[in-house]
Amino acid sequence: MSFEPTIVSFLCNWCSYTGADLAGTSRIKYAPNIRIIRVMCSGRVEPTFVLKAFSEGADGVLICGCHPGDCHYHEGNYKCLRRYHLIQKYIHQMGIEKERVHLAWISASEGKQFAELVDEMTERVRELGPSQIKQVMETFA
Amino acid sequence: MEEPRVGIYVCWCGTNIAKMVDVEAVSEEIGKIPNVVVARNYKYMCSDPGQDLIINDIKENNLNRVVVAACSPRMHELTFRKALENAGLNPYLFEMANIREQVAWVHADKEVATVKAKALISAAINRVLYHEPLDTRAVDVNPATLVIGGGMAGLSAALEIADSGKKVFLVERTERLGGNLVHVDQTFPYLHSGQGILSPQVRRAVNHDNIGLFLETEIDDIFGYVGNFEARLKDKKGKEIELKMGNIIVATGLKTFDPSVIPEYNYGKLPNVITSVEFEQMLKAGNIMTREGKEPKNIALIHCVGSRHEDYHEYCSRTCCVTALKYANQIRSAIPGANIFDLYTDMRAFGKGCEEFYAQTSRSKNTLFLMFAKGDLPKVSKAPVGEDIDMLITMNEMLSGDEIEVPADLVILMVGVEAREDAKDVAHHVGVSMCGNEFFIEKHPKLDPVATTTDGVYVVGSCVGPKDIPDTVSQAKAAAARVLATIAKGAVVVELTTAVVNEDICCGCQTCIKVCPYTAVSFDEEKGVSTVNEILCKGCGTCGSACPTGAIRSRHFTDQQILSQIEGLMAMEV
């Protein structure tokens, strides 16, 4: 049986989560590997959440926010973008592939794009294979 | 904290969820999770009996936490929070798991979908364990209202409110009121004069004691929150005007599509290809003629110009079809002998009296309806020299199946409508979102079509999407009614899902100050700590995520809640 990755996703309430809802109301099918957590703004997403997701066994983390300039809170998505870059640098240093964390902009109307994004991300992570972090946690001694 | 007693309710949503998620199995298994006291599944949780289930359980099993697994929280979170309130439980001790939009509707394998549903629910349970009761706060409502846009929508809203004796500031960027209707000669389906409808309204607005009118004025900035907005306006001379209001109605309208981008129609190249807007001018002036000043013998109307086409706009502009019918009638009465060719794809004549109008028009003589396939546009070209007509239109006529040539001296393009390019700025000032085609998004397309996700801000008329006059006016008056209701209440309730500073931890590094887009965080020199203004704070949580000490908590989105939710997501892995 092929490896089925688990992807934890953080979506901002106003654009991305609404976009995901739209994918639903439009009945667009996408990979079931994603598990979504709603935050009010991508600016709420901080490294702790990403690290926690990996330590709990996530193979990938997908963060979505409003398109640049469209943030419901003006600039939250930029704050997220800044953290995203540092998170990637950090996890890379910790021996985790950068690509396991991905940030994308999804507007309230981009249900289709969201579905495609989930499928792409799922494939990307499937190719990377299972994340080793959880195993490290278990064998840590 | 008291021992958590959680109630779980899995909704079938009729068959919507039930056909893709094994709701029985889910509620059974979830019932085994520690702290879960009751786990039920029911056809429609949002229905009254559904909500009563929750209310009774809260009372009988004294639940202190509730999780509903159903549709998107954006749909029914408030519904269920109310239910908790009715049962005497703080509404924030509730969490929703979205197993419809995020599971049932997007996945195809029932087994997998069921597993995922469990994961989402266990995450919701983990989260709700750490929910805390939150207060709400009532703030006074400033009785004045700002209406942005002086078109039919803005006018109607402004007058409705002003007539009820409340102050209105009506802001219009151009030098006159009326918006697009100004250009319209007659309106469908009853051929009332546009002016006849508009001028009395404009006159009343201009002279109304309760309406402060600001022409040639634009919004410079808006800040504040429901009940207490502050707006800074700039007029043409650059003069700044500061206003305070409790509610805002956005009625910025739309503009017509520019057809010169469509090669097939040669608009701008062939002088006798004109837009419906230009044709309205002719009708108003009362003389229909070609550029050469001749009376046209053959007149063609082409529908869906810029509408219902993936290269331009995919949506239907709603008013063009019936407008075309209106033209057919007006042309026939102006030039009885003229041949009228109506080139359409689908004739969309919905709305009161419109279908009848279509029937009546099609029965009349020398009006020929020709159908082209969506996307297969007719081509307008200059007629060869020698012919005594100006232009030829070649098209694949669907009903006959023939490729035909249509003669034309005058071609009228029924141009569609689109959002204004400056809609973005407005959206930003008032904090409303826009959909893909740049029209504003309503709070809920069905249940709350004039409100927005920003409390106290309403969107009406064509800035939400193409509309005819009756729909526009009814929206405007609906919004007016909503505004008047809040003014009547005198106070609105604001959620306190805001950031809060733990002063025992805050070290005064001041990282958070510049992070806040609403200047809600300030530094208390005396105490040497940051403080959050709960009314200015909109609860985005960015400051909490920027705080290096963890002193700032984002209420209802705390680290503990989210981290616990993540654990829950993974707990159900198989």
Added chain:
Amino acid sequence: MANEKDKPKLKLAVYWGAACGGCCVSVLDVHEKLFDVVAAAELVFWPIALDVKYKDVEAMPDGHIDVTLFNGAVRNSENEHMAKLLRQKTKVLVAYGSCAHMGGIPGLANFSTKEEIFKRVYDESESTVNPEMIKPQPHYTVPEGELEIPEFYNDVRTLGQVVNVDYYLPGCPPQTERLVEVFMAIVTGAELPPPGSVVGALDKTQCDECKRKKSDNKVIKRFYRPWEIEDDGETCFLEQGVICMGPATRGGCGVRCIEGNAPCRGCYGPPPDSPDPGAKMMSAIATMIDANEEEDIAKAVGHIDDPAGTFYRFSLPSSIFRRKVT
């Protein structure tokens, strides 16, 4: 506790795992007060100072020792054995210093595997001549008999990851005054915080005590290494673009590094209830970046050299990830 007079001397033990000795020195740094301490407490086990052997500790009844100050991380089998033994024999086990608390500097070894470390030290080291690729062995037979040394583990762990710890006393090393405060609190039977708490450190972080000028100007265009700037000696390091762990590091040390014009290094660990010792500061630092364009942000982040070694300098083993994935 019983009243002052007839109170028996406090039975005190001090032990190190993988540590540098600085913690022991910090105990000695009570200086002239040493005699008072010796008067108040009976040192029942302090290998560096006293002739008390493992065997003697094993012979003690459970809970015989009132307080053990365990410093150092758990790096090898001996450390682990002693941690478990002392837990058993001690009423109040204190993880003393950064290494026992969070893994400390030795915890940086979790960037590498045991094999990588051995390879570097015993094979590749430029001054080492080891053609036979000899490696130290836990058991090795010499002509005269068998020799034993402890087994070197792959991971460095904190004391709390090996045994149940009553209190954490942070610092590299802990400021001696803090030790004396805690020590006296125990001796005088003062009210102690709930087990698992950090003692001898403040809840507020360094900035609260830091004398440097700070403002809300926490926006950074470019990050600098300390040697890249002319430190004016009085402005907040962060506002000069130099990463300082102060905002995310408990106070209590007397901002000693900053007093020496070096940015705080984080040895006192994160404030209460931190889910991870470095992630909050990482988030704060990233948020401070004064750019919205992706490439500008990437450029700014490019100047944050060694994020893992910076934000987890003393706490890698206690971080969410524990160690590098290899």
Added chain:
Amino acid sequence: MKRYTIDPITRLEGHGKIEIFCNDAGDVDNVYFQVPELRGFEKFCEGRPVEELSQIVTKICGVCPGCHHMASGKAADAVFGVEPPPTAKKLRELFYMAHFVHSHIAHFYALAAPDFVVGPTAPAAERNVLGVIGKVGAEIGTEVLKQRRIAQEIQALLGGHQTHVVMNIPGGVRKGLKEEERKDIEEKARGFVEFAKFSLKIFDDVVLKNKEYVDIILNGPYALDIYSMGLVDENNKVNFYDGKVRVVDQEGKEHCKYAPEEYRDFVAERVEPWSYLKFPYLKKIGWKGFVEGKDSGVYHATPLSRLNVAEGMATPLAQEHYEKMYDTLGGKPVHATLAMHWARLVELLYSAERCLELATDPEITGTELRAKLDKTPKEGVGIVEAQRGTLTHHYWTDEKGLVTKANIIVGTTNNNAPICMSLKKAAQGVIKQGVTVDDGILNMVEMAFRAYDPCFSCATHSLPGKMPMLVNFRDLDGNVLRTLRRDP
């Protein structure tokens, strides 16, 4: 065969262990000194910014962190290819002298003095710093602790952090000295000089005036016929902070004199499977095992070896005592292990005098603290003389100054082989057929070990100073027949 396990939980990178094997006749066959811990700094320094290392490596040893800080700081200067301005160099050395004063005071009074002041065979209970105090008076004990504290206050003032110093930055130091601070240090330095002189007087009164002790030093089983290593300035005078490394042979003839960056041509390290600590030796001579003589590359780097390689001390009073020592012990070089205590006191006096010189140097309060860094970082070696031996740090970095490789030879490591050999000799000298091994005997063995002031023992500074000692008499299978230990 009998096996004696002397299991002192001692400190370097971990805990030390001594295994003494005796043959059936009861004579010592062989002795193994094992260091059972490794932390792997050489590996995890990789990836760190080079300026970080001077703070990270202090954690190699919290007892002599200042030495690692200085060696690392100098290595970082070299990586950037800069020389710190004079003021910076002098501030570093000033700090370093205080570091030496603090360390040497503690070692002498807590570890060495008990053996002589109280007596090597005196009851163990008395043979500690408290015993010393009993002999020479309580106010001295207090004075010892006070001087040590003062030395540490100076380190804290200059280094920011009293233990894990943050003074150095590539090209200089982070903090200058104010005039009032300088005055204060000058005062304290005068105190050091007085105290150092006083300490030498105690040594003179208690040790040198006691023929028995002098005899132990000169004729006890405590001499090793090996090479000596130490750092010297351009006049071949002892220097701790800067200069070249000089090695002399058993007759005091120069074997080599190398600049820091050349260390690999002269020193090599050997790995033994029974210890985590490597065994350095002179590369050009080669490793011949744990043996003495000109053909064996074994050398020691101790106070005694430092004086052996030098042509004198750079300060007047220290020079006097330097000459006196060699006159008394019969000329240079001296190989008597126990003479290290005397040498250490001469160094104490030098450190105190040098401290005073620097504190009164007009340049010391200068404001030019850092050299400009305009070269691309690459590679650098930094060498200082640590209390416990020549300390070498060698770093390689990428163009951003992030460390790609690090190699470190720690002070005590130099003496790893000599310690094994001294212990064997001492053991062979005192544990013989028919001799019942008792407390005094064990202490005789221990004295050899302690003389090196290996970093692990110095952690016991100013506490009742006595190596814990346990001897197991085992049969061939290693079963314990009888256990002998001292009561504290």
